[in-house]
Amino acid sequence: MSKSIFVIVSLLFALLAAAVAAKNLKIDEKKTHEAWIEHRDAWIAQDLDRLAKGCTNDTLLIVNENTWFGTNNGKRVFSQIFKIVNQGDFVVDQLTVKRDIIYITWTCTIKGQAYFGTDTFIVDDKYKIKAQTVGSPLYRAYPIRK
Template identity: 40%
Template sequence: MAQATADVWQRHIDAWGKRDLDAIMSDYRENAVLVLNNQTYEGRPEIRKVFQRLFEIFDQGEQRVDTPTIKDRLVYITWHFTSRGQQTLFGTDTFVVEDNAISYQTIASPLFDEYPVPKAP
């Protein structure tokens, strides 16, 4: 199971690096849930909008993702984002993978206080 989870993670981070929104979305179950700083986004359409905003944010600086921790269905990462203004902020994501797709993801960082990700109406 850990290998399947690692495969999903690798596919996801590769798509993130290429800013390939369609490939990223193919990693999520149709009814996936993403929680970002206590705001919940449900289903692929809402999650897609989150990633569109994340691309805008992360294209304004540099990101470094630390080595992931992968255990069974769980992927945990820490990352660092340095804005062009040279402020570096820390963040963390957790992914739960089921049937070769992401079911749940959490993202937490003070970055999103400065760069909000609004929920679509």
């Protein structure tokens, strides 16, 4: 699938999920954006405890076709992700915040190879991340261990 089709399909899915999830909820997009800022800052600091603090105890994390639940598993996955992305340059290319959905596109370049990826985050009514999806060929080239 080409990069542009992948982005369009992913963004449409994220917006559809936002519409369904927020149908009967009053969502403060400013607070959703603040949840993103906290996650981003914890990511930059590579602070696993801070990342976990921004999630629920049963947060769902999907990386390509693999799934994990909970903050302890999330910390284990992110420790592996940091080892991977620290080998190169990681840049967030686009940010979209709508209702309770945060959607980013990003590029990670390792050894001259650029890997495109997307993340979609869904926050709960306390603006904690209750689900995150990550899709990228990066994690096929550098697999996350279960």
